Amino acid sequence: VKVGDLVTLSTYALQSEPMWRWRRKITHENKSLMGLVVRIEENPFIQSWTSKNESEYYYIHWMQKDGPPSRHGGMRGYFLRNDLKFVKREKGS
Numbered sequence: 475v476k477v478g479d480l481v482t483l484s485t486y487a488l489q490s491e492p493m494w495r496w497r498r499k500i501t502h503e504n505k506s507l508m509g510l511v512v513r514i515e516e517n518p519f520i521q522s523w524t525s526k527n528e529s530e531y532y533y534i535h536w537m538q539k540d541g542p543p544s545r546h547g548g549m550r551g552y553f554l555r556n557d558l559k560f561v562k563r564e565k566g567s
Contacts, residue, residue: 475511475514475532475555475560476511476514477511477512477513477561478511478553479511480508480509480510480559480560480561481508481509481510481511481532481534481558481559481561482506482507482508482509482558482559482561483496483500483507483542483557483558483559484556484557484558484559486557487500487545487553487556487557487558488500488554490545491547492542492544492545492546492547492548493542493545493547495542496526496542504513505538506538507536507538507541508536508537508538508561509534509535509536509537509541510534510537511532511533511534511558512533512534512535513532513533514531514532514533515530515531515533515552516529516530516531516532516537517529517530517531519539526555527554527555527556528554530554530555531552531553531554532552532553532554532555532558533552533553534553534555534558545557
């Protein structure tokens with residue numbers, strides 16, 4: 475994933491407690507969620523046990539006004555690599 479990529483939430487993210495509202499919207503209400511990666515930062519708290527998934531923070535600008543602000547459901551924040559998946563392009567695009 476790099477800046478400028480279109481992403482959505484992965485199944486991994488949707489299974490987390492803070493994303494229950496989005497899991498319901500996507501699976502039951504067929505709502506779409508698409509965002510643009512606007513910034514990637516190195517995790518400032520890296521330790522010897524930090525996983526590759528946790529080594530970078532991904533900041534997303536969601537196209538929907540009420541998109542999730544962070545992986546923790548709090549105010550502004552970040553997502554981890556496993557929280558995101560690429561949006562598939564339609565054939566011919």
